[in-house]
Amino acid sequence: MVTSPPYNLGIGKFKASGRYKGDNWFAKVASNAYPDSMPEADYQDWQRRFLELLHGIVRDGASVFYNHKIRHSKLEAISPMLWLPGPFKFRQEIIWKRPGSVAQNARMFIPCTERIYWLYKGDNFTFNNRPETKGLSDVWEIAPVKNTHPAPFPPELPRRCIEACSRRGDVVYDPFAGSGSTIIAAEIMNRNCLAMEIDPSFCDQAIIRWQRETKQAAVLEGTKKTYAQVSRESLRSKRSKGGNED
Numbered sequence: 510m511v512t513s514p515p516y517n518l519g520i521g522k523f524k525a526s527g528r529y530k531g532d533n534w535f536a537k538v539a540s541n542a543y544p545d546s547m548p549e550a551d552y553q554d555w556q557r558r559f560l561e562l563l564h565g566i567v568r569d570g571a572s573v574f575y576n577h578k579i580r581h582s583k584l585e586a587i588s589p590m591l592w593l594p595g596p597f598k599f600r601q602e603i604i605w606k607r608p609g610s611v612a613q614n615a616r617m618f619i620p621c622t623e624r625i626y627w628l629y630k631g632d633n634f635t636f637n638n639r640p641e642t643k644g645l646s647d648v649w650e651i652a653p654v655k656n657t658h659p660a661p662f663p664p665e666l667p668r669r670c671i672e673a674c675s676r677r678g679d680v681v682y683d684p685f686a687g688s689g690s691t692i693i694a695a696e697i698m699n700r701n702c703l704a705m706e707i708d709p710s711f712c713d714q715a716i717i718r719w720q721r722e723t724k725q726a727a728v729l730e731g732t733k734k735t736y737a738q739v740s741r742e743s744l745r746s747k748r749s750k751g752g753n754e755d
């Protein structure tokens with residue numbers, strides 16, 4: 510699994526500030542973002558429960574790459590290690606060094622890293638011992654990408670995880686798929702991907718992105734209908750009910 514869950518940052522409430530002020534991209538995409546705002550204790554319990562459920566469904570030897578970051582609230586840092594590794598074993602912490610990050614808090618050094626926690630289930634894990642994998646350090650300097658999702662990771666990030674710890678034809682899972690970066694990475698690496706996303710507009714975005722990258726038409730499973738057909742039908746049905754087309 511490779512995923513980046515919501516960070517509980519209240520992302521929809523952000524206004525661009527500081528070095529992001531002139532860049533209205535973040536304010537624009539964050540204004541229609543998921544709420545991402547719950548009491549911190551509930552959020553951590555949710556993530557603990559999520560890891561327990563995940564542990565129940567993945568096979569022994571499966572790796573989990575969990576992208577998160579150190580957040581800051583009430584003059585203290587909150588590390589994801591407060592709820593990790595759950596029932597998994599903890600293999601390694603990888604630093605994702607990005608050129609900048611949204612500074613939530615004054616009176617501190619500008620955070621410009623995120624973390625990728627590598628966990629695994631059972632007594633061992635797959636690690637492809639090829640030069641392109643074992644030559645990587647635990648600091649990954651990868652430029653962020655911008656799309657219409659407020660918090661995408663660049664496909665190169667899941668691609669490295671997938672390349673290192675799975676084999677051709679394996680299944681990769683991303684339960685918080687957002688704009689579908691993991692789906693794209695799995696495609697590049699010839700893996701099958703199962704993805705979930707709660708927000709229908711991000712699902713649309715992920716499908717459109719997949720179609721653009723693969724030059725194929727997405728088909729709704731169990732039917733022969735393409736995404737374009739399903740979208741047209743859904744639009745027609747909304748119109749006939751007099752509903753909002755958004």
Ligand SMILES: C[S@@+](CC[C@H](N)C(=O)[O-])C[C@H]1O[C@@H](n2cnc3c(N)ncnc32)[C@H](O)[C@@H]1O
Pocket residue numbers: 512513514515516543658660661662663684685686687688689690691705706707708711
């Ligand atoms: C940090 S973003 C993931 C971004 C993704 N890695 C990408 O590159 O676009 C987290 C995603 O989780 C989704 N999400 C939040 N709660 C969810 C839930 N209960 N089930 C599935 N997806 C959920 C949000 O809508 C959001 O798109």
